[in-house]
Amino acid sequence: MLTINQYVKAESLQQAYELNQKKNNVILGGMLWLKMQKKSVGTAIDLSNLGLDTIEETEDSYLIGAMVTLRTLELHKGINSMTNNAVSESVKHIVGVQFRNLATIGGSIFGRYGFSDVLTIFMALDASVELYQKGIVSMEEFSKMPYDNDLLVRVIIKKQKMKVAYLSQRNTNTDFPVLTCAVSNIEGTYRCVIGARPKRAVCLYDSNGILKDGITQESAEKFGEFMKGQIITGSNMRGSEEYRKILSGVLSKRALLKLKDYEVTSYAD
Amino acid sequence: MQIKLWLNGKMVTEDVAADMLLIDFLRAHGCFSVKRGCETANCGLCTVFVEDKPVLSCSMLVARVDGKKITTLEGLQEEAEDFGAFIADQGAEQCGFCNPGLIMNAIAMFRENPNPTDEEIIQYLAGNLCRCSGYEGQLRGIKAFLSFKKEKGGVC
Numbered sequence: 001m002l003t004i005n006q007y008v009k010a011e012s013l014q015q016a017y018e019l020n021q022k023k024n025n026v027i028l029g030g031m032l033w034l035k036m037q038k039k040s041v042g043t044a045i046d047l048s049n050l051g052l053d054t055i056e057e058t059e060d061s062y063l064i065g066a067m068v069t070l071r072t073l074e075l076h077k078g079i080n081s082m083t084n085n086a087v088s089e090s091v092k093h094i095v096g097v098q099f100r101n102l103a104t105i106g107g108s109i110f111g112r113y114g115f116s117d118v119l120t121i122f123m124a125l126d127a128s129v130e131l132y133q134k135g136i137v138s139m140e141e142f143s144k145m146p147y148d149n150d151l152l153v154r155v156i157i158k159k160q161k162m163k164v165a166y167l168s169q170r171n172t173n174t175d176f177p178v179l180t181c182a183v184s185n186i187e188g189t190y191r192c193v194i195g196a197r198p199k200r201a202v203c204l205y206d207s208n209g210i211l212k213d214g215i216t217q218e219s220a221e222k223f224g225e226f227m228k229g230q231i232i233t234g235s236n237m238r239g240s241e242e243y244r245k246i247l248s249g250v251l252s253k254r255a256l257l258k259l260k261d262y263e264v265t266s267y268a269d
Numbered sequence: 270m271q272i273k274l275w276l277n278g279k280m281v282t283e284d285v286a287a288d289m290l291l292i293d294f295l296r297a298h299g300c301f302s303v304k305r306g307c308e309t310a311n312c313g314l315c316t317v318f319v320e321d322k323p324v325l326s327c328s329m330l331v332a333r334v335d336g337k338k339i340t341t342l343e344g345l346q347e348e349a350e351d352f353g354a355f356i357a358d359q360g361a362e363q364c365g366f367c368n369p370g371l372i373m374n375a376i377a378m379f380r381e382n383p384n385p386t387d388e389e390i391i392q393y394l395a396g397n398l399c400r401c402s403g404y405e406g407q408l409r410g411i412k413a414f415l416s417f418k419k420e421k422g423g424v425c
Contacts, residue, residue: 004288007270007332032310032328035290044287046333095311096396098323098374174311174395 002035006043010050017132017151019045027151029107030069032099052106052153055079063130064155066106070094070118073105082159083125084262086166086182090121095174110152112143112200115176119143120195121166122155123203124182130154140203162186165258167251168196171238178239181251185259192223192255194248197233204230215260224253272335276300277344291317291326291334295341302342302369306398313397314370317341323377342369348376355414361406367399375411384415 010016019025024042026034052065055076062079070091073079080088094100094117108118109129119139127139132151139155164184168177180195190211195201206212210223228249235241273282276298285294292315295303303326306314315327318340342349349372356362356372371394378385378393385393390411391404399407 002288004330007287007330009332028330028333030328031330032325035328036309041288044330046330048333092392093395096313096374097377097393098313098316098325099310099328099396101322101324102328 002037002039002041004041004044007046008043009046009048013050013132013151013153016045016047016050019043020149020151027106027110029066029110030103031107032103033107033111033113047106060159062157062159064105064157066104066110066152066154068105069101070103070105070108071097071100074100079157082157082162083121083164084258086124086164086184087121090117090166090168090180090182093117093168093170093174093177105155106152109139109142109155112147114198114200115196116201117166117168117177117180117195120180120193120201121164121182122157123195123201124164124166124184124191124193125157125162126160126184126186126191127158128156130156143200143202160186163259163262165255165262167255167258169247169251176238179233179244179247179251181248181255183252183255183259192227192252194227194231194252197231197244197248198236198238199232199234202231211256215256215263217257220253220256220260223256224249227252270332272332274331274334274336275338277340285331287330287332289331291319291329291331291339294331295326295339300341300343304366304369306366306370311396311398312367312370313374314367316370316373316397318373318377321377321380323374342373345373345376352376352379352414355417356407356410358413359406359410361402361410363401367397367401371397371399371407379415387412 020027026041027045047067052067054065055068056063074088074091108116123139128136129142130136130153132153134150162184166182168180170177177196182193184191190206192204193201210226211219228245231248233241233244271284292303303317304314305327306312310325310328315325316323317326319334320338353372362368374394374397
């Protein structure tokens with residue numbers, strides 16, 4: 001059970017940051033994962049009064065406040081039209097609407113969970129995080145960083161010409177994923193992110209140039225084999241290491257073939 | 270800490286503990302439609318509206334809803350009876366335990382999307398678990414309710 005001694009609605013990021021330096025204090029996201037833990041919290045720090053629950057659009061980016069819910073992301077027209085609806089696809093299998101109305105992007109990303117659909121897709125989008133102390137860090141770098149007492153303020157997606165496809169495998173609908181896979185082509189660079197492996201998501205590149213002449217059935221198959229050979233997976237109650245390896249090959253191939261279709265449809269004009 | 274909120278239209282002011290969950294607050298105020306079904310935030314039985322958005326009251330601190338408007342099934346009797354009859358007509362209601370959560374979320378869906386496709390219904394209600402059924406009866410009930418509303422020419 002989670003116990004909380006004191007609750008503070010932070011009045012500024014500075015105050016939240018200072019409070020967060022104490023070891024048994026904690027920042028509240030949607031509280032969905034936090035509540036599942038046996039933990040005694042000194043001060044629970046709530047960021048919900050800091051205006052971080054909106055998605056701002058600037059000329060070159062989308063700035064997603066830490067308290068933006070997964071449901072808001074799922075329904076966001078601009079982000080979804082830029083990403084072939086991959087953002088919507090990545091979150092819509094997470095439990096239910098009521099859950100996604102609470103779960104925040106800040107909580108999902110900061111946790112860097114080994115089951116995260118959200119981390120997987122945002123790594124594929126080449127997004128960044130804005131940390132209160134460290135400033136802007138790429139999502140790929142952030143995914144490897146150890147946990148600390150910094151504060152996640154925003155997630156930033158640059159507006160770029162991109163093609164993205166997201167797929168996940170679940171034993172049953174609304175459950176945690178057994179494996180997640182997002183493939184993107186941003187400015188000619190292919191990224192393949194595999195998550196829920198069950199470690200933190202990892203970003204792999206087309207380092208052998210398999211896709212240098214574009215996506216065909218054959219190159220997609222080759223790329224899938226390459227991913228399967230590269231990826232490090234593990235076992236847990238949802239799936240074995242070997243099963244996950246096979247899945248990563250299959251899902252990366254399928255995601256690539258989806259990209260190929262986008263090539264035909266979204267750039268026809 | 271002292272909080273003030275509107276529960277089904279009535280203002281409530283009370284001293285609460287920092288870690289009190291909304292579900293416990295609501296049950297302490299007689300809203301027994303709000304149920305704890307799973308302890309893992311995935312069954313949907315504790316669904317209530319906070320500012321008209323459906324959320325899991327088992328995962329939300331009551332401190333966070335300070336100053337907000339909370340609606341439970343007790344505050345939506347008319348709408349709930351109207352729609353609930355269609356679920357019962359299909360024999361979908363067996364033990365009835367999951368029904369309040371399902372009705373709350375279905376009402377949220379009707380408001381957000383008055384003309385959902387089958388797939389949209391299934392997607393929207395996926396976070397509401399039922400241990401008795403296979404969800405087919407509920408789906409039939411929802412569709413029957415929607416076409417009844419359409420025939421009447423009203424909006425849900």
